[in-house]
Amino acid sequence: MKIVCYDCGKAQVESAFDYQCQCGGLLEVVHDFANVDAEELKQAFRQRLAERMSPYASGVWRYKELIYPELPEEAIVTKYEGNTGLYESELIRQSLGIRKLWLKAQSENPSGSFKDNGMAVAVSHGRMLGYNRFTCTSTGNTSSSLAMYAAWAGCESVVLVPSDQISLNKVLQTLAYGAKVVQFDGTYDDGIRFYKQHGKELGLYICNSINPLRIEGQKSIVYEMAQNLRWELPDWIVIPGGALSNVTALGKGLRDLLELGFIEKLPRVALVQAEGASPFHKLMSSGEQELVPVMQPSTIASAMNIGHPPSWRKAREFLKSCDGITCSVTDEEIMEAKALVDRSGIGCEPASAATVAGLRKLMAERKIGREESAVCILTGNLLKDTDVLRKYDHGIVSSPLALESLKSLV
């Protein structure tokens, strides 16, 4: 495994691990797969599906050779993350009118979001480098995932969270795992800017997606999806976009699969942002060269309250290579889609529902055809944001516990 600058290509010294190159560019892990026997690996991945108590039972570490081959087995930090459901909901499929649809429920991860795939790897890497104090800035899911893994590894965590527009459930979850939570006036973007400048001085290992090992771990989501589908991916993968870590990791994982011959072509990717926090969609639809940050991002999908996504260059390059598209959806469209996903029995938090809302919109615009197939990635659990659930008109009925009263109700 080598770590190189995504912008200037300069190789980094691993022992002097940092989160950006001297030139200011983001870093990227590069593997040499030249000596990998793809067929042998495929067989190993199949056999590991049956494992129970070994680290390879994890839906991340099952693919260790493609993620972090050098890590000694005893240094693996895992909560058997991944192994999440890939569901076919007839209710949602029919409502959208698409031929074939799956929903990949990363919401079923141990801390309830897709972050666990990357965090298991970042925390393992930090431990290897000798760190026992971990940090991030977060809209709540990264922090709760980090707090969980740090606690599990017997380490400490300190996290920065904006004081506004984030879900209380996520902050409480983070606290419950024992993290020190520091609230600040500002956005996730301010937190990232701060850590890029001062992170090293604090002596903490940073677990945001500016850390290239996070991206390596998150690649496993698409490996697992492809393996579940016997290495035949659908026409489209639909994904929500905030900091753009997920689409970056998806792109890296798909390119690995293509290079190794596990898949024959890249599926197309549709990235969906919330209208109030959509600088990347604006960039892609304007054809401009530079992203214009949104200073006050605002959406009900609080996980995506991000105005200056760190990984936008990586995301743009990948979307261009797979003929990808972007769109934005309103908060109303997100909530409507969320109600559908919740009623299907899968459930998700608002940011995840943006995928279903986006797919509906892209089909209406005929950018995705009814005869095509798609996977929507559901990134976070329904219980991650109970404040938004209060907005539903639940129609709870009060009744005396009496037979006649209940007969008239049921």
Ligand SMILES: Cc1ncc(COP(=O)(O)O)c(C=O)c1O
């Ligand atoms: C539940 C959820 N969905 C989607 C996103 C957006 O993903 P990304 O930041 O990787 O673009 C986030 C946070 O980033 C999230 O927590």
Ligand SMILES: N[C@@H](CCOP(=O)(O)O)C(=O)O
């Ligand atoms: N939704 C995220 C924000 C992006 O964080 P990062 O992990 O990609 O840096 C969160 O949960 O904090």
